[in-house]
Every structure is written in C-alpha cells, then in structure tokens.
Amino acid sequence: MQELRIEENGNLGPIDSSRIPRFSGAATFARLPRLDQVQRADIAVVGVPFDSGVSYRPGARFGANHVREASRLLRPYNPAQDVSPFASAQVADAGDMAVNPFNIHEAIETIQQDALDLTADGARLLTLGGDHTIALPLLRAASERAGEPVALLHFDAHLDTWDTYFGAEYTHGTPFRRAVEEGLLDTEAISHVGTRGPLYGKRDLEDDRRFGFGIVTSSDVYYQGVREVVAKLRDRIGRRPLYISVDIDVLDPAHAPGTGTPEAGGMTSRELLEIIRGLRGLNLVAADVVEVAPAYDHAEITGVAASHVAYDLVTLMSELPRPVVERSRNQEHGIPAEQRTTAGAQ
Ligand SMILES: [Mn+2]
Numbered sequence: 001m002q003e004l005r006i007e008e009n010g011n012l013g014p015i016d017s018s019r020i021p022r023f024s025g026a027a028t029f030a031r032l033p034r035l036d037q038v039q040r041a042d043i044a045v046v047g048v049p050f051d052s053g054v055s056y057r058p059g060a061r062f063g064a065n066h067v068r069e070a071s072r073l074l075r076p077y078n079p080a081q082d083v084s085p086f087a088s089a090q091v092a093d094a095g096d097m098a099v100n101p102f103n104i105h106e107a108i109e110t111i112q113q114d115a116l117d118l119t120a121d122g123a124r125l126l127t128l129g130g131d132h133t134i135a136l137p138l139l140r141a142a143s144e145r146a147g148e149p150v151a152l153l154h155f156d157a158h159l160d161t162w163d164t165y166f167g168a169e170y171t172h173g174t175p176f177r178r179a180v181e182e183g184l185l186d187t188e189a190i191s192h193v194g195t196r197g198p199l200y201g202k203r204d205l206e207d208d209r210r211f212g213f214g215i216v217t218s219s220d221v222y223y224q225g226v227r228e229v230v231a232k233l234r235d236r237i238g239r240r241p242l243y244i245s246v247d248i249d250v251l252d253p254a255h256a257p258g259t260g261t262p263e264a265g266g267m268t269s270r271e272l273l274e275i276i277r278g279l280r281g282l283n284l285v286a287a288d289v290v291e292v293a294p295a296y297d298h299a300e301i302t303g304v305a306a307s308h309v310a311y312d313l314v315t316l317m318s319e320l321p322r323p324v325v326e327r328s329r330n331q332e333h334g335i336p337a338e339q340r341t342t343a344g345a346q
Contacts, residue, residue, distance in 0.1 A: 001025075005033065006076055008087035012038050013076060027068040028093035029128070030311065032086065035094040042089035043317050044118045045126045045310070047096040048111060051293075052104050053133030053172040055165055057260040063292035064096060064128035066258075067310065070303025078315045080277050085311070085318035094118055104170050108137045115141035119286070122325040124317045126310060129290030131260065132160055132172035135245045136179055142286040143184040146241035150285065151189035152176070153233060155272065156247035157196055157218070157263040161208045172260075172291070180211045187212030189237050193229070193275065194218045194250035197263035218250075218266055226271055230278030237282055244276075244287040244313060248306050256305050258297025269305045276312045284320065287313045 004020055006013035014031035015022075028034060029045040047064025054060065077084045085091065097114045099107040115138050119125050127138055143150050154160070154176060161177040163169075169178065179185050192208075196218040199205065208215070214236060216229055249259040252266030292306045 006086070008084065011087060011090040013086040017075075022072045027065065027072065029068050030071045030074040030086070030091075030307075032091050032093050035092040038090055038092045040090065040121060041092040041094075041123045042322055043091045043124045043126060043314055044094040045091065045128065045314070046094040046114070046118060047128045048099060048130035048134045049096050050099045050101065050107055050111075050129070050134055051131040051260075052101050052107065053170060054131045054260050055171060055173055057293060057296060059293035059295040060129055060131040060260055060291050061101070062294050063130060063290070063306075066292055066294035066297065066300075066303045067128050067289065067306045068093070070300045071307035071310070073304075074307060074311050078311065080273070081280065081312070081315050083315050083319060085315040089318035091314055091318065104133065104168075108133070108170060112137035112140045116144065119145050120325070122323045124284070124320070125286045126313055126317070127286075127288040128306075128310065129288060129292065132156075132175055132245075132247055132290050133170060134290065135288060136170065136175040138286065138288055139175070139179045139184045139243060140182070142241070142243050146285055148241065149184055149186040151237045151240040151242045152179075152185050153191055153193060153237070153242065153244045153279075154247075155193045155245065155250040157194060157249045157266060158247070158261065159192060159195060159199075159204060159208050159213070160247070161211060161213065162204070176213075177211065185212075186240055189240050190214070191216060191233060191236060193233070194221065194267050194272075196265050221267055221271055221275075226274045226278065230275055233275070234279065234282065239283060241285045242282050244279075244284060246272075246287070246289045246309055246313075247291045248289065248302060248309075249291055251305060256302040258293050258295070258302030259291050260293050261291075269308070273308060273312055276309065276316070280316060280319070282316075284313070284316050287317075289313070
C-alpha cells in the first residue's frame, strides 16, 4: 500500500496518521521512513536486539521493536520544546544491527563498527537497546567521531561502574567503568542521574567517585527539583560533546515495569522528560535508550515512556547544526548503506 507521508522542509517525515491509521503497517520509530528510503539522514534511529550481558531478567533483546510499536502515537510537533523535529531534521529508522547473541565480544565489535558507519557522514545516532552492555561500543564510536573524550549523562537506577560479574568484564553492569578505563569519557563532565537502591558495599560509591562521576540520586531529584538538577548538569557539561545514556530503569517500576533490574523509589516519567528538555542547546552527539524488556511490560507502559524519551532526545538533536565531516578513509571504504542490515524496521 502507498505510504502517504508528511513532508516538511524537504524532509521525508512520518506516515500521515490522518490518512493512514496509526495502528496499521510495519512499525518504524515514530512511523518515520527507513534509512534506505531517504537520501541522507541527519539523525538515525537504530535498534540493537542484544541482551546477552544481563545479570537478572533477560528480554531486552526485544526492546527496540517494542519501543517502535509503542512510538506509533508520537506526533510531529513537540510543544514542550516548540520544535517539529522531523521538519527540522531528516530523521530515519536504520533498522537493527545484526549482533551475535552467542559472542559478546563479537557483538561489541559489530555495534562499534555499525555505529561508526551510520555516523560517517555526520549523522547523529539514537540507539534503542538492548541491554546496557551496548553503551560501551556506542561510546567508543561517539568519542572517535567527536575526536575527543565525550561528556556523559547517565540516567539509571544503577551506577553500572562495577568491575566484573563471574569474571566477565563486558556486561550490562560494567560499561561505564570500561569506558573510563579506555579514556572515552571526559571525566570532568560525567554524571549519573537517578541512582538508588542497595549496593554491594560503600566501596561501589568510592570507586565510582574515583572515576570522576558526579551523582544526582533519585532522592536528589525529589528534594532539589528538576530546575536545580538541570542547572547543575548543564554547568558541568558546558560546550563539550555530550552522550546521553538512558537506562529505562531510572524510572520507578510504576512508570517502567518492563525492565530487567527494577528498583523502587525511582523518578517519574515527567521528571525524566523535564530534565531532558532542560538540556536544550547542549552539543548532544549521540544517545541511547536501553533495558526495555517487553515481557515484563503491561499495556505498553514502559514502551510508551521509552518512546517519549527517545522522541525528546531526537528533538534536542534536531535543532543542532549538522557537524562538518572531513571525508576520511573510513568513509570512503565504509559499508554502503544498502548493505547494512535493516531487518528490524520490518
Ligand atoms: Mn544500566
């Protein structure tokens, strides 16, 4: 059937839900075109169906498609930011990366390379997980593209700076420790937001502080309020290239039951969205939304929350100028768009 789309500013937008019911057809993020349907994307949304790094409930491998399904109700104008993100920028769904579920090392390599390929022409990347393991290769790609270590805002119930589980270095509880060790992060500008819940010991916090992380706990958000938190975070980040990683378990289980390691006492989806909206104008180079595990979701509560978080992140990106990219060797010899796996968008 014909895809009747909204076109604005020369950008191919979402399927027009006033003419084609929004509950019909194959799901892409926000009913946007697939990457192979556009000349070039300013922002690519890609899925990573991978959850081989989880320590508790599995199932985040189904997260990206769940978020796509839950994103059908997103509309093209974002009144909270007074921006029409799909008119301001060409946004497209790049489908899913084909990651090896049986080999975590190979999966990490694939994610890093695919992220580099997708951003070779200056596109910004929004990734839908997948478990939090994927943040490490995504940060490798982001800092390589930025040409310097990046600032990090990490929304999560957990620190994710633990060392190993069962001797394994690459898991969903360890990506940010690895990222610091690899020099991917500007440790003057890295913060966790929304942390809470029991730890193994005080040492967890001491290690984390030693790596340079600032912490805004879930309680801090409650007592200080969104405005004060936003002001502190903006201060710390400044003009640095910024990566935002959102583990959906930053939300209270009431707002996001469909996740792998839930903790009571979390932020509301309103608080999270307001903090993200407070970050307008910062140099957001890439972002992810991870740990959506649909088997534990009900009535798409988690999927809807994640899709709105992704939408506001895309909105932030849509206002930024497209980065100037020098034609590099990597770009000349990268994998052509048509050879990338795009199965997930179906
Ligand atoms: Mn996490």
